[in-house]
Amino acid sequence: MSKMGAERLRGTLFMCAFSAKRFNPRLADFVRRMTDVGKLPKVILVAVARKLLVYAHAVIRTQKPLQPFPDALSSI
Numbered sequence: 001m002s003k004m005g006a007e008r009l010r011g012t013l014f015m016c017a018f019s020a021k022r023f024n025p026r027l028a029d030f031v032r033r034m035t036d037v038g039k040l041p042k043v044i045l046v047a048v049a050r051k052l053l054v055y056a057h058a059v060i061r062t063q064k065p066l067q068p069f070p071d072a073l074s075s076i
Helices: 003-023 023-037 043-061
Strands: none
Touching: 003 023, 003 043, 023 043
């Protein structure tokens, strides 16, 4: 991957992480736990982006859609 491609992927992951940390209940709980421990906001954002990348890799590897978290359905 070229440097420009990595930059674009990183930017996209960060934008997704901004949204996911607010609206995904499981990731919001993860953010709260990291905040309680005293992690810096940028460190938390990188951790959320990495979790999203792990989720995406799992979907690609298994060829199955990501199942919604059970607690996510209660907030709809």
